[in-house]
Amino acid sequence: MLLDAAFGEPRWLxxxxxxxxxxxxxxxxxxxxxxxxxxxKRAMGVLTMLxxxxxxxxxxxxxxxxxxSVLDILILAILLAQKSLVQHVxxxxxxxxxxxxxxxxxxxxIVGRDTRDMDEASVARSAIESAAENLSDGVxxxxxxxAVGGLPGLLIYKITNTADSMIGYKTAKHAxxxxxxxxxDDLLNLIPARLTAILIWATTKRPNLKLIMKEAPxxxxxxxxxxxxxxxxxxxxxxxGPRSYGGGIKDYPFVNGEGAHDLxxxxxxxxxxxxxxxxxxxxxxxxxxxxx
Numbered sequence: 001m002l003l004d005a006a007f008g009e010p011r012w013l014x015x016x017x018x019x020x021x022x023x024x025x026x027x028x029x030x031x032x033x034x035x036x037x038x039x040x041k042r043a044m045g046v047l048t049m050l051x052x053x054x055x056x057x058x059x060x061x062x063x064x065x066x067x068x069s070v071l072d073i074l075i076l077a078i079l080l081a082q083k084s085l086v087q088h089v090x091x092x093x094x095x096x097x098x099x100x101x102x103x104x105x106x107x108x109x110i111v112g113r114d115t116r117d118m119d120e121a122s123v124a125r126s127a128i129e130s131a132a133e134n135l136s137d138g139v140x141x142x143x144x145x146x147a148v149g150g151l152p153g154l155l156i157y158k159i160t161n162t163a164d165s166m167i168g169y170k171t172a173k174h175a176x177x178x179x180x181x182x183x184x185d186d187l188l189n190l191i192p193a194r195l196t197a198i199l200i201w202a203t204t205k206r207p208n209l210k211l212i213m214k215e216a217p218x219x220x221x222x223x224x225x226x227x228x229x230x231x232x233x234x235x236x237x238x239x240x241g242p243r244s245y246g247g248g249i250k251d252y253p254f255v256n257g258e259g260a261h262d263l264x265x266x267x268x269x270x271x272x273x274x275x276x277x278x279x280x281x282x283x284x285x286x287x288x289x290x291x292x
Contacts, residue, residue, distance in 0.1 A: 001077075001143065001279070001282070001283050001286060002264045003073070003074075003077035003080070003081060004077045004078075004080035004081070004082050005078075005082050005083050005279065006083075007083070008082075008083030008084050008087065009081075009083070011077075014022055015291075019078070019161060020075070020079060020158075021079070021080060021158070023098075024158065024160055024162045025166060026106070026160050026225070027052070028052070028159075028162060028163050028166050028167065029166065031048045031052070031266035032166070032167055035047075035048050035177070036173070036177040040175040041176035041180050042177070042180070044177060045167075045176065045177040045178060045179055045180045045181065046179075046180040048177075048180070048247035049160070049163065049180040049181055050182055051098075052160075052163065053156045053159065053160065053184075055159075056152070056155035056156045056158070057152040057155065057156055058152075058278070059152075060150065060151035060152035060153070060154065060155040061117050061151070061152050061153060061157075063075070063151055064150055064151050064152070068230075069200060072140025072150070072151050075151060075154070075155075076142070076143075076146050076151075076154060079142055079154060079158050080138065080139055080142055080143070081134065081138030082139045082275070082279050083091070083097040084138075085131065085134050085135065085138055085139070085275065086272055086275055086276070087127075087277070088109065088110050088130075089110070089130065089131045089215050089268060089271065089272055090268070090269070090272050091106050091109075091129050092106045092107045092110070092124075092126075092127040092219040092268055093124075093127070093265040093266075093268035093269055094125065094265075095107075096120060096124065096264065096265045096268070097250040097265050098124055100118075100119070100120055100123070103118075103120065103123040103124075104116065104118050104123055104156060105236045106125075107123050107126050107127050107130075107269050108162075110126075110127065110130045110134075111126045111127075111129075111130055112244060112245070113126065113243045113244060113245050114243075114244035114246070114247065117244070120229070120263070120264055121261060121262055121264070122243070123240070123261045124263035124264050124265065124267050124268050125237075125238075125239055125263050126243075127268050127271070128226055128235075128237070128239060128241065128263070128267060128268060129231075129239050131231070131268075131271045131272070131274075131275055132175075132199070132200070132224075132227040132228045132230070132231040132271070133221075133224045133228060133240075135196055135200075135227055135275055135279075135287075136189065136192055136193045136196035136224070136226075136227045137161055137189065137279060138190045139279060139282070140195055140199070140278075140282060141157060141161070141188070141189055141192035141193075141196075142154055142157060142158065143282060143286060144191065144192045144195065145157040147186070147191075147286070147289060153172055157188050160181065160184050160185050160188055161184070161185055161189075162216060163178075163181040164178075164181045164182055164184075164185035166178075166181075167181050168181040168185060169182075177201075186222050186223060189223040190222075190223060192223075193223035193224065193226045193227060194226050195214060196226065196227040196228075196278070197216065197226035197227050197229065197230035197231070198236055199278045199281050200230035200231055200274060200278055201230050201233075201234060201269075201280075202281060203234070203274055203278050203280075203281060204230075204231075204235065204274060205234060205274055206234075207233035207234055207236075208233070210258070211233055212226070212229045212230050213228075215229045215233075215256065216228075216230075218247070218253060219240065219253075219255070220252060225255070228240065228255055229255050229256070231260060231271060231274065232255045232256035233256050233259070234274065235259075235267065235270055235271065235274070236256070236259045236260060237256065237259045237260045237261075237263060237267055238252065238254045238255065238256050238257050238258070238259040238260065238261045239254070239255045239256065239259075240252050240254055240255045241253070241254040241255075241257075263282060
């Protein structure tokens with residue numbers, strides 16, 4: 001965690017060598033092109049995820065048998081995303097201070113929704129939602145599964161999370177083939193997402209937990225709603241709400257609808273501050289767990 005926070009993803013390294021996440025993406029892309037065909041797409045998707053997870057577990061186990069733990073530490077540091085997440089989210093605030101157009105272009109790099117017609121509040125809201133969700137997916141969940149299952153647990157989680165981001169969509173092409181990836185990712189994030197919400201709650205003004213527990217399950221995602229609801233109530237801002245995907249408006253309800261709606265760069269900075277405070281508490285727990 002300290003290595004990741006200090007160095008992040010150095011461009012000089014990953015401009016010369018493919019990042020492990022990129023290699024995972026290439027493998028999943030090959031599986032999609034090869035096996036996503038025929039009348040048994042869901043079954044093929046299940047078998048594909050089974051094969052990917054078994055392969056990831058065996059690779060992790062093989063590396064752990066080596067007479068050094070340096071590789072374990074380096075792989076975990078590489079697969080964490082605290083510093084890169086902070087950099088991407090803070091970049092939106094910096095861009096938004098320059099102009100709305102710069103803010104839209106910056107936030108388009110970290111969200112999948114339409115950004116062309118966003119106002120300032122929508123840009124800020126999107127960045128903060130991405131911060132909350134990716135804190136769980138990119139930091140807390142990898143640390144959790146490394147703690148639970150060592151390198152095999154970490155690699156199973158990362159290959160699943162990468163597969164979900166690539167094929168876990170309810171589109172005509174991936175609704176069946178990506179079903180297993182989406183469901184398995186939901187299961188693996190079940191505990192980390194709720195842990196993230198608790199950590200965010202602990203680092204903010206400790207809003208009413210009952211409100212978070214009430215609104216989180218209303219989110220379109222079974223897991224992303226937890227850190228998002230905790231961030232919304234912790235900063236007393238309204239998140240989620242209507243947004244555009246593929247030119248069509250999705251009328252999602254607001255989380256903490258009574259919170260502030262007129263968001264801007266300062267609210268993004270406040271969310272970045274929460275990212276670091278949450279990371280700090282997680283680091284303390286990780287250190288205690290390692291010692292015990």
